[in-house]
Every structure is written in C-alpha cells, then in structure tokens.
Amino acid sequence: MMEKGRTIIVGAGGFGRELISWANDAHVAGRVPPLAGLIDDDSAAMNGFAYSVGLLGSIADFVPQSRDQLLMAIGTPRIKDRVAALLGARGGRFTTLIHPTAVVAGSAILGYGVILCPLSLVSADVHVGELVSVNVLTSIGHDVSVGRYSTLSAHVDLTGGVRVEEAVMIGTGAKLLPRVKVGAGATIGAGSVVYRSVPAGRSVFAAPAKTLRQAQPPEIAAR
Known part of the structure; x- marks a missing residue:
C-alpha cells in the first residue's frame, strides 16, 4: 500500500x-x-x-x-x-517518478529522485544516478551509465555502452554513439551527434559534434 x-x-x-x-x-x-x-x-x-x-x-x-x-x-x-x-x-x-508509459528493463538500476517522462526507455543493465531527468521519447541503451544530477532532454539517444558522468546537460535530439564517454559537467548541444569522448566541463554542438572555442585567460589574450 x-x-x-x-x-x-x-x-x-x-x-x-x-x-x-x-x-x-x-x-x-x-x-x-x-x-x-x-x-x-x-x-x-x-x-x-x-x-x-x-x-x-x-x-x-x-x-x-x-x-x-x-x-x-x-x-x-x-x-x-x-x-x-x-x-x-x-x-x-x-x-523517483516513472511515468506509466515509460519502459524500464528489469536489470536497470535507478537512483533516488530519477524522473522518467512519457515514452522514455531504460534498457538492459543501465545505471541511472540520483536526480537524473529523462525527458519524453529519450532512449538509454544497454550498458549505459548516467551520472547523478544529469539532465537528458527530449528525443535524446544514448546508444550501447555510453558513459555519462555527473552533472551533464544533454540537449534535445542529441545522439551519442556507442561507448562514447562524456566527462562531468559537460554540455552536449541540441541535435549533436557525438562520436568521440567529451572531456569534463566541455561544451560540444552540431553534427558531428565540435568543441566550442574556449575563451583565453585575460593575461594570454592581452599578449
């Protein structure tokens, strides 16, 4: 009850x-x-x-x-x-909120506070960390791990073996190809296709995804 x-x-x-x-x-x-x-x-x-x-x-x-x-x-x-x-x-x-239309494999592990929105999919042997949001029509493939506090927007596709560390933001429609690793605090822009690993704290966008240019420190820019 x-x-x-x-x-x-x-x-x-x-x-x-x-x-x-x-x-x-x-x-x-x-x-x-x-x-x-x-x-x-x-x-x-x-x-x-x-x-x-x-x-x-x-x-x-x-x-x-x-x-x-x-x-x-x-x-x-x-x-x-x-x-x-x-x-x-x-x-x-x-x-944890699992919408009645979400599909979760019996072998998946969900941390506390996870949100699974309508028509989302969590496949076999997935680990989703605490307070992860998985928006509508997002698919998490087999053997994927998603670190705590991360947010997966709508229509995201994490394919088999992807590793997403904590506090990662993934924009609408992004696709991460098999076994890609995304470092903590990174941002994946909407519509990106990520085929190589993304270092911690980086922002990538476009298809194929490219790293955003990082601003130079003031002491270097002034030279």
Missing part, C-alpha cells in the same frame, strides 16, 4: 508544469501520492497558467513535511545539485 503523503514539484518552470500532468498520471497508477503543488523562488512563475494546483511557496523558505515526496523539476545540473542539498538538509526526500 502506498504511503500517505503528498507529492511536491520543485521548480515551476516549463519542466515543472509538464510534471504536473506526469505526476497526476503516476498518481492514478498508484505510484506517487496526490500532487499538492509546486515550489519556486519566482512568486510569479505560475501567473497566466490555469492548473489544478499552484505554488505552495518558495524553495528558500519551504520546510518539507515528514511524508512529502519531492520531484526535481530543475534542469540545470549545478542548480539541481544546490537545491537538492538545501532541501535535503531540511529533511526533504526526493522520490
């Missing part, structure tokens, strides 16, 4: 508003408690939108109740990390 309580979405941007529907679907399927609302530091975040739930208050001031189950709706990994630490220090618990 599902523990009584309430579900609260952390972040009221576009992804947070999408999660209203996905959380309601998961509640009907008996996977999460009923949705109570959202929290966000922008008090006007829900202005102009008509939903059955609204803002409960700010992230900065929110104190979780003992049975609250939190859903992380923040996409930027570094902010996701900071907010998770803030709420965790107050006793907040992030729950």
Whole structure:
C-alpha cells in the first residue's frame, strides 16, 4: 500500500508544469501520492497558467513535511545539485517518478529522485544516478551509465555502452554513439551527434559534434 503523503514539484518552470500532468498520471497508477503543488523562488512563475494546483511557496523558505515526496523539476545540473542539498538538509526526500508509459528493463538500476517522462526507455543493465531527468521519447541503451544530477532532454539517444558522468546537460535530439564517454559537467548541444569522448566541463554542438572555442585567460589574450 502506498504511503500517505503528498507529492511536491520543485521548480515551476516549463519542466515543472509538464510534471504536473506526469505526476497526476503516476498518481492514478498508484505510484506517487496526490500532487499538492509546486515550489519556486519566482512568486510569479505560475501567473497566466490555469492548473489544478499552484505554488505552495518558495524553495528558500519551504520546510518539507515528514511524508512529502519531492520531484526535481530543475534542469540545470549545478542548480539541481544546490537545491537538492538545501532541501535535503531540511529533511526533504526526493522520490523517483516513472511515468506509466515509460519502459524500464528489469536489470536497470535507478537512483533516488530519477524522473522518467512519457515514452522514455531504460534498457538492459543501465545505471541511472540520483536526480537524473529523462525527458519524453529519450532512449538509454544497454550498458549505459548516467551520472547523478544529469539532465537528458527530449528525443535524446544514448546508444550501447555510453558513459555519462555527473552533472551533464544533454540537449534535445542529441545522439551519442556507442561507448562514447562524456566527462562531468559537460554540455552536449541540441541535435549533436557525438562520436568521440567529451572531456569534463566541455561544451560540444552540431553534427558531428565540435568543441566550442574556449575563451583565453585575460593575461594570454592581452599578449
């Protein structure tokens, strides 16, 4: 029997508003408690939108109740990390949301706070770390690992054996070819086709993906 309580979405941007529907679907399927609302530091975040739930208050001031189950709706990994630490220090618990239409292999391992949106796929022997977001129609192939706090946008394809370290942002429609490794804190631009490993902290874009030019330190640029 599902523990009584309430579900609260952390972040009221576009992804947070999408999660209203996905959380309601998961509640009907008996996977999460009923949705109570959202929290966000922008008090006007829900202005102009008509939903059955609204803002409960700010992230900065929110104190979780003992049975609250939190859903992380923040996409930027570094902010996701900071907010998770803030709420965790107050006793907040992030729950995993698996939409009823998502497909998860029995051999896959999911960390806490993972979000699997509609029609996403997690294949055989995959490991998905804590607080990873997997948006709609995204596919994670066999033997892939995705590090904590990472965000996979819609229509992303991680093919077999890919290694994504923590806090990686992958844009819409990106494709990572087999056994590619992506270092911590890297960014993969929308529509990129990545066929070679990406160092930590780098940003790549286009098809095939190219590394963005890095700015020179002031002392070098001045020479």
